Amino acid sequence: MDSIKPEDSRKSRETFKEFLTQQGLRVTNQRTAIFDAAFNQEEHFTAEDLLDFSREIDRSVSRATVYRTLPILTEGGLLKEIDVGRDYKFYLANRGQKTEQAQVICQDCEKIFEIEAPFMEWYARSVAQKVGLEPVSQRLQVHAHCIRLKEDGICPNSDS
Amino acid sequence: MDSIKPEDSRKSRETFKEFLTQQGLRVTNQRTAIFDAAFNQEEHFTAEDLLDFSREIDRSVSRATVYRTLPILTEGGLLKEIDVGRDYKFYLANRGQKTEQAQVICQDCEKIFEIEAPFMEWYARSVAQKVGLEPVSQRLQVHAHCIRLKEDGICPNSDS
DNA sequence: ACTAATTTGAGAATAAATCCCACTTTTCCA
DNA sequence: TGGAAAAGTGGGATTTATTCTCAAATTAGT
Numbered sequence: 208m209d210s211i212k213p214e215d216s217r218k219s220r221e222t223f224k225e226f227l228t229q230q231g232l233r234v235t236n237q238r239t240a241i242f243d244a245a246f247n248q249e250e251h252f253t254a255e256d257l258l259d260f261s262r263e264i265d266r267s268v269s270r271a272t273v274y275r276t277l278p279i280l281t282e283g284g285l286l287k288e289i290d291v292g293r294d295y296k297f298y299l300a301n302r303g304q305k306t307e308q309a310q311v312i313c314q315d316c317e318k319i320f321e322i323e324a325p326f327m328e329w330y331a332r333s334v335a336q337k338v339g340l341e342p343v344s345q346r347l348q349v350h351a352h353c354i355r356l357k358e359d360g361i362c363p364n365s366d367s
Numbered sequence: 368m369d370s371i372k373p374e375d376s377r378k379s380r381e382t383f384k385e386f387l388t389q390q391g392l393r394v395t396n397q398r399t400a401i402f403d404a405a406f407n408q409e410e411h412f413t414a415e416d417l418l419d420f421s422r423e424i425d426r427s428v429s430r431a432t433v434y435r436t437l438p439i440l441t442e443g444g445l446l447k448e449i450d451v452g453r454d455y456k457f458y459l460a461n462r463g464q465k466t467e468q469a470q471v472i473c474q475d476c477e478k479i480f481e482i483e484a485p486f487m488e489w490y491a492r493s494v495a496q497k498v499g500l501e502p503v504s505q506r507l508q509v510h511a512h513c514i515r516l517k518e519d520g521i522c523p524n525s526d527s
Numbered sequence: 528a529c530t531a532a533t534t535t536g537a538g539a540a541t542a543a544a545t546c547c548c549a550c551t552t553t554t555c556c557a
Numbered sequence: 558t559g560g561a562a563a564a565g566t567g568g569g570a571t572t573t574a575t576t577c578t579c580a581a582a583t584t585a586g587t
Contacts, residue, residue, distance in 0.1 A: 232564085232565090233552080233553055233554070233563090233564060233565065234553080235552070235553075235564090235565065235566080236552090237565080237566070237567095238565090253543095254543080254544080255543085267566085267567080268566095268567095269566065269567045269568070270544090270567085270568085271544095271545080271546085271566070271567065271568075271569095272565080272566060272567075274543090274544060274545070275545090275565085275566085290450065290452045292450045294542075294543065294574085294575080295542085295543060295544090296543090309491075309494045311494060311495050311498055311500055313500055314503060320498045320500075322494050322495075322497050322498060323494075323497070324490075324494050330484075330490070330507075331469075331507065331509045334469050334471060334482050334483075334484050334507070334509060335471050335482075335509045335511045337482050337483075338471055338480045338482060339513065339514050339515065340471055340473055340480075340509070340511035340512065340513055340514065341511055341512050341513070341514050342509050342510070342511045343474060343510045343511055343512055344509075344510045345507065345508065345509045345510070346507070346508050347490075347491065347494070347505065347506070347507045348505065348506050349491045349494060349495045349500070349502050349504075349505045350502070350503045350504050350505070351495045351500035351501055351502045351503055352500065352501050352503055353499065353500055353501075354499050354500065354501050355499065392533085392534095393532095393533060393534070393583080393584050393585070394584080394585095395533090395534065395535080395583070395584075396583090397534080397535070397536095398534090413574095414574080414575080415574085427535085427536080428535095428536095429535070429536045429537070430536085430537090430575090431535075431536065431537080431538095431575095431576085431577085432534080432535060432536075434574090434575060434576070435534085435535085435576090454543085454544080454573070454574065455573085455574060455575090456574090
């Protein structure tokens with residue numbers, strides 16, 4: 208439903224170009240295509256997904272470049288990297304949400320929800336302080352079952 | 368310092384054998400060696416570590432069997448599996464601690480601390496309920512820096 | 528002990544991610 | 558603007574943790 212409006216995507220593409228030059232990196236067609244592809248997605252995606260999406264924009268994008276660009280984007284805070292313990296990672300466009308978000312993973316439909324988790328930073332700090340450490344980042348993952356699945360035999364989150 | 372006492376290890380080995388038969392699995396030398404090796408460790412270890420430790424007990428243990436036994440142990444709740452986003456997993460003998468523990472990972476010395484995290488289950492539930500999900504398990508990871516490193520240039524956790 | 532079913536070891540296979548290197552593109556300043 | 562130096566790229570080989578395969582060995586119940 209909430210598709211990204213052209214103005215928005217144009218603006219964020221500018222932000223990306225500024226970001227690259229600021230980092231002393233060059234603006235290339237491939238990097239722009241990868242960035243655009245990533246920010247076209249509303250949901251989580253894998254590196255392989257991103258390769259496909261990027262190629263729809265620029266046929267020449269290679270797997271190597273996707274894997275080279277991903278750490279640039281995640282370390283720059285433009286993309287969120289999510290590891291739910293599978294043998295590949297998920298990524299999500301960071302559209303400036305709060306940093307205090309937890310991942311709730313539905314074990315019935317495999318969907319990942321990004322849910323606000325108030326005071327998570329404060330809570331993580333209180334835990335880390337017990338061993339004299341200063342948090343840099345924290346992540347809370349909740350593996351869960353759908354309540355309605357038990358009752359109705361249907362997971363309302365799964366692809367209907 | 369706190370080495371495991373013979374009585375303890377004997378008792379837990381019995382528990383393990385009961386566990387296996389209860390699951391309809393056979394008690395083999397290899398599985399026993401792997402179990403003992405795991406419960407000799409006070410700290411986190413990798414699958415490869417466990418292969419080495421197991422071979423010190425029973426030379427014949429193979430990598431395949433270690434990898435086959437690990438899911439039996441983790442799914443049975445005897446071992447805790449920890450994924451801190453590297454390309455291999457860590458494991459830890461579950462000696463019946465509280466389930467409410469967070470992993471605090473020191474980014475200076477790479478050490479992983481298992482720290483009590485009160486009310487984590489309650490907190491995870493409150494987050495999951497926002498999307499109508501019922502938590503099965505939750506994990507909180509805090510990536511952190513050592514406070515004393517900044518001040519003294521020394522990470523007191525690192526191998527001195 | 529005997530037999531059927533389970534388990535094992537060794538090495539091949541898998542798959543995500545990384546590396547290599549000749550070739551292309553970008554940048555920038557003369 | 559042009560042209561060289563630096564940075565970036567594609568494609569395929571490589572790496573590495575983990576999984577698979579299958580013949581041989583071991584276990585558990587008779």
